Amino acid sequence: MYKSKSRPSLPLISAADLRSADPVRKRxxxxxxxxxxxxxxxxxxxxxxxxxxxxxxTYDAARDxxxxxxxxxQQYYIANSSNHRGYVPFTEKGDYADEIHRSYExxxxxxxxxxxxxxxxxxxxxxxxxxxxxxxxxxxxxxSYYNEVAELGRLVCAALEMYLGLRQGAMTxxxxxxxxxxxxxxxxxxxxxxxxxxxxxxxHTDYECLTLLHTRNAGLQVLGQDDVxxxxxxxxxxxxxxxxxxxxAWSNGFLRSTPHRVLNLxxxxxxxxxxxxxxxxxxxxxxxxxxxxxxxxxxSPFRAGDHLERMLVRDFPYLRAKASSGIGAPTQNPxxxxxxxxxx
Numbered sequence: 001m002y003k004s005k006s007r008p009s010l011p012l013i014s015a016a017d018l019r020s021a022d023p024v025r026k027r028x029x030x031x032x033x034x035x036x037x038x039x040x041x042x043x044x045x046x047x048x049x050x051x052x053x054x055x056x057x058t059y060d061a062a063r064d065x066x067x068x069x070x071x072x073x074q075q076y077y078i079a080n081s082s083n084h085r086g087y088v089p090f091t092e093k094g095d096y097a098d099e100i101h102r103s104y105e106x107x108x109x110x111x112x113x114x115x116x117x118x119x120x121x122x123x124x125x126x127x128x129x130x131x132x133x134x135x136x137x138x139x140x141x142x143x144s145y146y147n148e149v150a151e152l153g154r155l156v157c158a159a160l161e162m163y164l165g166l167r168q169g170a171m172t173x174x175x176x177x178x179x180x181x182x183x184x185x186x187x188x189x190x191x192x193x194x195x196x197x198x199x200x201x202x203x204h205t206d207y208e209c210l211t212l213l214h215t216r217n218a219g220l221q222v223l224g225q226d227d228v229x230x231x232x233x234x235x236x237x238x239x240x241x242x243x244x245x246x247x248x249a250w251s252n253g254f255l256r257s258t259p260h261r262v263l264n265l266x267x268x269x270x271x272x273x274x275x276x277x278x279x280x281x282x283x284x285x286x287x288x289x290x291x292x293x294x295x296x297x298x299x300s301p302f303r304a305g306d307h308l309e310r311m312l313v314r315d316f317p318y319l320r321a322k323a324s325s326g327i328g329a330p331t332q333n334p335x336x337x338x339x340x341x342x343x344x
Contacts, residue, residue: 010222010232010240011036016047018155027162033241034163041258042222042232042242045156050148052236055214058145059270061138062184065107068133076131078108079318083120085109086131090188092316102200103264104187107133109146111178119177119280126179126280126305146182146274149239153180153212153276156241164251166287171209171250174282179305180208180275187219187262187269201262205335206244207311208277208304213240215271223259223338232260245307245335246278249299252286257335280305 013032017025036043065073070089078086088106112130113120120128132139157171187200203223213220220232220240232240248257262269278284285301311333313319 010040010230011043012238013043013045014047015045015049015152015155018152018159019049026159030159030162033156033159037160037163037241037243037255040222040224041256042240042260044232044235044238044240046235046238048152048239050145050152050239054141054145054148055236055272057137057141058184058272059216061135061141062107062186062270062272064135065133065138065184066105066186073105076107076133078131078316081131083110083125083128084312084316084319085128088316092318102202103189104185104200106186107184109142109182109184111180112143112146113177124280124305125309127177142182142184145272149182149212149274150178150180150276152239153210153274156210156212157276160247160255164254164287165289170287171247171278174278174304175276177279178277179280179308180277182272182274185269185271185273187264187266187271189264189267189269198264200264203259203261203336203339205257205259205333206242206273206275207246207308207333207335208244208275209247209250210244210276211240211242211273212276213242213271213273215240215269217266217269217271219263219265219269220271221261221263227338229261244275245333246284246304248335249284249302250287252290253298254290259336259339277308278304 013029013036015029017029020026033043073087074089076087078084078088078092080086085108088108090103090105093102109130110126113128115129117128154172154175157175158168161168161170161172216234216236218231218234221229222232222242224230242260243255243257245257247255282304283301284304286297286299291297
């Protein structure tokens with residue numbers, strides 16, 4: 001097993017000035033965010049502007065769904081959707097070698113587009129309408145949270161544009177119709193799980209630009225620059241932010257997609273990650289400003305949607321079973337090479 005420790009702790013940054021009209025204050029918080037992203041790949045933000053009551057209501061909505069009978073939840077099984085939306089049961093397991101006692105279910109949502117959206121009608125697997133459970137207030141509450149965390153994600157991306165010396169909108173102009181997803185996650189530690197520090201969700205990187213995570217339970221760990229696992233403190237007033245694959249490539253490796261995992265520390269654990277992504281057809285290639293003169297970019301161009309879909313095939317057996325999916329065979333994620341180097 002990896003060694004782990006509780007220190008150094010991840011930076012905690014007030015995000016209040018992301019919305020400031022004062023350019024000096026905005027630049028100061030942008031620099032703090034950028035330095036934390038550079039040094040750790042993960043950081044925490046407080047004063048983020050999402051009301052605690054909305055966060056609590058979204059957890060309530062998630063609990064209301066997951067407490068339903070299995071037969072009811074299966075009516076919303078993600079394999080029955082045409083665009084990867086809905087219920088992810090305990091049996092829908094990805095390919096992570098270190099998931100010793102994996103036991104979690106999820107509900108996946110994205111940008112809620114109308115059924116006559118042209119990309120959806122053309123067969124895009126990552127765009128279109130959400131699947132909504134028939135639970136009073138679920139759609140209204142979860143949509144409100146999705147919209148607010150999506151706006152916060154754009155603000156953090158804009159701050160990183162400033163820190164990296166990019167022109168305003170260099171990234172965010174490619175987020176007008178993003179393939180960003182929100183996951184409502186429910187972890188359960190089975191009574192047969194004797195080793196409470198075993199891995200529930202295996203070590204991986206996130207495939208998009210950023211992840212904004214709210215959680216109220218311990219268990220999340222991030223792999224530090226010295227290849228030692230760092231415990232992420234649980235704080236209901238805080239969102240955890242991490243860098244993903246797309247941003248590593250966009251920044252030419254200046255910012256790195258950081259591996260993380262979840263341990264079985266609690267009998268039950270809820271969390272809500274929101275994955276900030278680019279538009280499906282955006283070609284992710286290192287920005288010219290971040291490539292040294294007379295040197296080649298460190299990353300080859302790829303379409304944002306192609307990378308996400310290839311990784312989802314690895315993570316979802318139902319996609320692997322669909323021979324006609326057109327997504328391609330499962331593949332290893334090149335952004336996760338650091339996990340392989342450090343061992344199981």
